[in-house]
Each structure stands twice: as C-alpha cells, then as structure tokens.
Amino acid sequence: MSKNIGQVLAVSGAQVTVEVDPQLSDLHVRHEGATYTVGQPGTYLIVDAGHDKYLVLVTTVRKSKWVPTEPSVGAGQSNPLLPAGHFPFLPMPTNQIDKTLIDGVIVGTIVGGAFEVGVFRLPVVGDVVTLALEDHLRIALSPPADRNVVSIGNHVDSDLPVYLDVDHLLGKHTAIVGTTGCGKSYTVARLIQQLVSDFPGGNIVVFDLHGEYSTCFGAEARHIRADLLSLPAWLHGFDDLFQLCADLGNQFNIHNQSWAFREGILKLKQTYCKDVLTDKVLAEKVDLDAPVPFDITGLQNYLHNQNAATQDKSDNWALEVGETEDWFGKRMKFQPKKAGSISPGPMNGQLDRLVLRVDSRINDPRYAFMFKYTLKEKSKDELPDIVRKMTAFLGDKSTPITVFDLSYLPSETVGTVVATISRMLFQVHFLAERGATTPTLAVYEEAHNYISRSGRGAYGEARDSVERIAKEGRKFGIGTLVVSQRPSELSETLLSQCNTFLCMRLANTVDKNHVLALLPDSMQMLTSVLPSLPRGQVIAIGQASKMPVRLEVSPIAEKRPSSE
Numbered sequence: 001m002s003k004n005i006g007q008v009l010a011v012s013g014a015q016v017t018v019e020v021d022p023q024l025s026d027l028h029v030r031h032e033g034a035t036y037t038v039g040q041p042g043t044y045l046i047v048d049a050g051h052d053k054y055l056v057l058v059t060t061v062r063k064s065k066w067v068p069t070e071p072s073v074g075a076g077q078s079n080p081l082l083p084a085g086h087f088p089f090l091p092m093p094t095n096q097i098d099k100t101l102i103d104g105v106i107v108g109t110i111v112g113g114a115f116e117v118g119v120f121r122l123p124v125v126g127d128v129v130t131l132a133l134e135d136h137l138r139i140a141l142s143p144p145a146d147r148n149v150v151s152i153g154n155h156v157d158s159d160l161p162v163y164l165d166v167d168h169l170l171g172k173h174t175a176i177v178g179t180t181g182c183g184k185s186y187t188v189a190r191l192i193q194q195l196v197s198d199f200p201g202g203n204i205v206v207f208d209l210h211g212e213y214s215t216c217f218g219a220e221a222r223h224i225r226a227d228l229l230s231l232p233a234w235l236h237g238f239d240d241l242f243q244l245c246a247d248l249g250n251q252f253n254i255h256n257q258s259w260a261f262r263e264g265i266l267k268l269k270q271t272y273c274k275d276v277l278t279d280k281v282l283a284e285k286v287d288l289d290a291p292v293p294f295d296i297t298g299l300q301n302y303l304h305n306q307n308a309a310t311q312d313k314s315d316n317w318a319l320e321v322g323e324t325e326d327w328f329g330k331r332m333k334f335q336p337k338k339a340g341s342i343s344p345g346p347m348n349g350q351l352d353r354l355v356l357r358v359d360s361r362i363n364d365p366r367y368a369f370m371f372k373y374t375l376k377e378k379s380k381d382e383l384p385d386i387v388r389k390m391t392a393f394l395g396d397k398s399t400p401i402t403v404f405d406l407s408y409l410p411s412e413t414v415g416t417v418v419a420t421i422s423r424m425l426f427q428v429h430f431l432a433e434r435g436a437t438t439p440t441l442a443v444y445e446e447a448h449n450y451i452s453r454s455g456r457g458a459y460g461e462a463r464d465s466v467e468r469i470a471k472e473g474r475k476f477g478i479g480t481l482v483v484s485q486r487p488s489e490l491s492e493t494l495l496s497q498c499n500t501f502l503c504m505r506l507a508n509t510v511d512k513n514h515v516l517a518l519l520p521d522s523m524q525m526l527t528s529v530l531p532s533l534p535r536g537q538v539i540a541i542g543q544a545s546k547m548p549v550r551l552e553v554s555p556i557a558e559k560r561p562s563s564e
Contacts, residue, residue, distance in 0.1 A: 003031050003131040005038050008047060008123055009101065016056055018045065018129045020100035027061075027100070029131065036131050039102045041529055042539075042550050043157060044132035044140075047123045052111055054123055055132065055140055056104040057548055059528075064099045107547040108140060115140045117546055134158050140547060150198055152190045153551040156537060162551040164500075166199065169544035170441050170479040173470055173497050177487045177515060178504025183536045184483055185563040187502065187553050188443065189216045191481075195441075196220055196400045203392050203438045204401045205425065207418055209446040211407035212561040221401035222392065227408040231420050232373040233296050235386065238265065238288035240419060240461040245361050247353035256350040264302040268294035268328065291383055293375050296362060298328035303355050309345030310334045318342050366410045369417070390421050391428050393438065415450045419461035426469050429476035442469060443481045448489040451482075463491050470497035488514040500542030505533040 005024065010017040020027070020038065027038040037043065039061035047054040108117045137158050143149040149163040178184050192204055193216070200220075206213055214223055233241060238261075246257045269292040273283035276293075286292055305327050310318040317325060318335040326332065335342050362371040376382050388394050392402040404421065406414050422442065429437050444451060450462045470480055470493065482498065484490050488510045495518060506512045512530055519541060530539070541548045 003029075003133065004128055005029060005045070005131060006102075006129045008125050008127040008129060011122055011125060013122075014106045014119065016047065016054075016104050016106060016123065018047075018056075018102040018104065020102060022098065022100075024100075031131060031133070038131070039100070044137065045102070045104060046110075046130045046132050046136055047106075048128045048130050049121075049123050052109050052120065053136070054106050054119065055108050055110060055115070055136065055547065056129075057107050058102055058104045060103040062101050062103075064101055110136060110139055113139060115142070115546065134160070141549070144546075148199070150191070150194050152187065152194055153538070153553040156550050156552050162540065162545070162549050164540065164544040165546075166195070166544075168542070169500055170195075170439070170481070171474050171477075172499040172543060173474070173480045173482070174500040174502065174542075174544065175482045175484070175487070175495060175498040176502045176504070177484055177506060177511070178533075179507050179511075180485050181535065182505040182533070183553065184485065184504060185212050185445070185561040186536065186556065187504070187538060188445070188481070188483055189213065189559075189561045190553050190556055192401065192443070193217070193556070193559070200400055201438065202400055203398070203440040204443065205392060205421070205440065206401065206403045206443040207406060207421075207445060208403050209406050209414070209449060210563070211405045212445070212563045213403050214405065215562050216559050217401050217403070218559065220399055221403055222399050223403045223405060225408050226404050226406045226417050227369060229369045229390075229404075229417065230373055230386070231369050231390075231417065232293070232386075233370050234269075234293045235291050235424075236370070236416065236420055237423070237461065238262065240416060241265075243460075244367075244416065245354065245358045247357060250353060253350060253353075256347060257354045260303055260306050260347055260351055260354065261299075262288060264299045264306075264328075265294060267302075268298050271328075293382055295328070295375055296371050296373070300355075300358060300362065301329065301331050302327050303351055303358060304331050306345070306347040307349065307351035307355050308332075308334050309348055310337055310342050311345050312342060317345070366413055369413075387424055387428065390424050391440075393428065398438075411449075415459035415462040418444070418450050419465045422462070422465040422469060425478060426465070426473065426476070429473070429478045432476075434475075435477070437477055440478045441481055442466075442478065443483065445483050446485070447482045447494075448484045448486040451491050451494055452489050453491050463494075467491060467493045467497075470494050485511075487511050498542075500540070500544035503530055503533075503539045503541065504537070505535070506530040 004021065006018050006020040008016060009019040029036045029038055039058055041058050041060065043058050045056045045058060047056055106119050108115055109119055137155065137160055141155060141160050141162060143163040148166040150166050151161040151163050153162060154160060155162050176184055176187060195202060195204065242258065242261050246254065246261065248254065266288060269286050269290065270283045272292055272294055273279050273286055312318045319325065320333040320335055323333050337344055361367050392398060406417065409417060425440060425442060429440065444466065450459055451466050452459060452463065466480065469478055473479060482490065482494060487495060501515065501519070503515060506515065536553045537550060538553060539548065539550050
C-alpha cells in the first residue's frame, strides 16, 4: 500500500488538520513490511510539499460523521444543520459523510536530507500527507554536527536514540517533573552517569534529599553526609542567621533584636579583619553578609551583656566592683537596677527572647554543623578550605560528582544547608574570570520541599539562592537541574527560567496545568497524554530537544538509585 494517507484540510499557523484518505480501511497501514498506526497522538506525519517536507507531531485524531436529512420542497420545513432551500446534490441519509481528521503541530522541516527546527513556508490546503518513515525520523533525531549532545534513551516508536543538546540542557536549566514512582530518580541517575561518561571534565553537585544516590556512582563521586558538614555560622547570610535565631513573632521588639544582632556580628567581623587579616581598609568596608569568620561565643556574650547592662547616673556602665569591660570575651557582671542611682541600659531586658533562642540554637545538636566550630588561630586559609570542599573544586583531588546527602538532616535545617552551598557555588563562578571555571551543574532533588513558592525563613534563603543561579548562572557557567513531583509547589521564578522540560507521568491536574502554562501554545496538547505515560517514559520539550519527542529511558545495568 502507498505511504500516502491523506491531504491537508486546514492550516492555522503551525497547527495543521489532515483529512485521512477515505479509501483507507482502518488506521493501521502496512508499508514495506512494517505496520504504522496513523494518527496515534505522539507519532509523526509528513506533509510533502515537494522539496520541503514538514514534520507534523500528531496531537488529536477524531472521526466526523454527518447524516443530513433532505428537506421537503415547499413544505416550509428546515434542517438546523442546513440553510434554507433545496439541495438535491446532498447525499441521502444512507450515504453518510464519514471523515477521519487528524490535528497536529509542525515541529520542523526536512530540507535536502537535513532537519531544520521551525518552518520556512507554511504548507497549503491540498498538500499530500504521508507516513513518517524511519528514514525521516532518523534525519530529524540525528544530532547536529557542531553541538555537544547526550542520549539517555530511545524514541518509543523507532528505537532511534534521542539526543539532547548539553549546552541547552544544562546551561539554560532543566526541570524533570513527574509523580512519585514514575522513574524520576532513575532518569536523573541515568543522565548524570551519561554526562560523566561523555564529559568527565564537568562538575556536578547533587542535593540528595532522601539518600537515593549513594549507590549510583563509583569512584567518580564524593558522598558527603550533610549532618557531618561544618558550615559555620559566619558563612551564612545575616538574614538567614537572624531569621533562624530571632523571635519573629514579637513584632514590637523585632527592631531591638535586629540592631543588637547586627551590631554584634559586624563588630566581630571588623575585629577579625583587623587582628587576623591585618586589613584595616577591609574592616571599614566589610558588610554583614561577607564570609568573614567570627566567634559565635563572642556573639552570645555580646547579646547577653547588652541585655543585662545597667548604667550609673553619669551614663557609664555600672559594672560590679573588680569587673572589667569586655563585651565579647566574657559575660560581664553588672550592678542590679536601683532607683535613683542605677538605671537599665538601652537594651536591658529587651533581648530576653533573643538570648534564649540564640543559646538554644547553639546547644541544639541539629544545628551543630552551624554553631559547633572553633576559629583556627591566626589562620587566613579557613574560608578557601571550606569553599573548595563545598564547591568540589579541590584541584588534583576533584571528582566530577559531589553528592550531599541531606537525609540525615532535620527538615528545619535543609533549607539552610542548600542556601549556603548554593550561594558559595554562585559566588565562585561570579567572582572568577569569565570562562575560567569548570562548568557546574547543581541538581536539586525533590526541590519543592525547600525551594517552594511560599518559602519562609531558611527555606526563603534557599529559594533566593537557587533563583539567583537560575536567573544569572548561565552567564557564569553554572546551571540547574530541578527535580520535583509537585511542580505547582515549586518557585515560579525557578520554573519559568527552565528552558527544557523532561515530563514524566503527571496525574495531578493542578501540577499538569502548572507545567502546561509554561509551555508554548503549540505544545500544550502534548500534556494530555501525561497521566497515562508508563514508568520510565519521558516527553522532552524545549531547547535541548530538536523537537518534542517521547522517549524511553534506557536501562542502567548496575549502580541504580535506591528509591524503591
């Protein structure tokens, strides 16, 4: 049988409607020993316009039946389907008009044996429509000669490998979305393994929320338990620390807490610049968010002393007899308040809740990675050592993959760890000479848990840090791979910056509609098949894929994620 299956009935922009040849007995066509199913959503057709051949992705197939009734002449009766009058040429009820119509979207053009994304000239009504044979798909799916590509699976209908453009996939950010159990972790592991195999010079940092990737990578990976990290408090931004320690519920007193917290940290950082770094100019210009070490015990002492301070009639500090003034080195003893002679200091009693919360955070074992540290005596290498370890830029000891296992952390601290490491990653690339750093991919597993659209406190810091990478990271060589089963709960800014979507099964209507809103109008019909995708199948849409394509992730022989 011929490979011709119909003709173009209507064209509206990139949308095409095809009328199937009524001579076809059914939609299962035999051609050169192979059976093709015509009109199955997700498959392809060819609009043959001579030299140009348009590749059409099928989105809908429907059957149209029309049974007209012949009106009685002069009887004054009318059929609501027909205008008034007599039409003897119309078929009688026994001769039904039966049409099979296929709707699709043009995804590209095959010109002279090469595939070009987009359309140079639109087809016209009457153009012949043919089957998309394997030769056509091989041309369309073949990788560009001048681009770096990676393949994680094959096209579901042809077993041809599907290639994704690495620069678009990683540099312009990607989201992998799908409901639980659809194979997201498997797909992430497969992608990372292939990237490391094909491009071993890259740097991949994985934030593993559930400890799934400890078995995925061999000697090419470092596995770090996040609860055993040392991310001292001075590495964190001021807002991050303050929201963690302050009594945010007391809005009448929040300004006093903020002032004391700010003054204590700033003076401690200035002292470090003068005494250890011996840089008086830096001490004058240092800001609260600068990663300058300070002694957390000194901050405790300062807040306690401000809260307990009293003054005499001359507004001097009313210290007990023999007590020396040392705001950061110890907890000073002040004379008790006494009417007429000893009055409370400016912050006396105003910082009770702040002091208690700071002490409790420092003594809480869940926050040991932040507060249980000691400054290296007169050492200037503390910050570089930490940055090298957290960003995986270890020189000769570097490995292409670093996995931070967050599963040992309490949920309250996950946002803090993600925020701090993400901020360090961005700063290293931002401050380095353009193009001089190793390209880095940050993988955020189960991202909706700590980069949510309504993040507060430490989760707000994590969202801000990752959003900055998403908005500016491409210019500095750092990209993101966001993995989530609830895209509707993810940061809108983060998702909107993703240019490629690897969509797996999504049964939840809210999540599906959220992804739908981010796709081009011509691609939105594809999401209707998402609830029925089998495990391990992906619809790739976006700049990394030459065209929207449905692929099946190839199996991993060993080193699979422990996500069962």
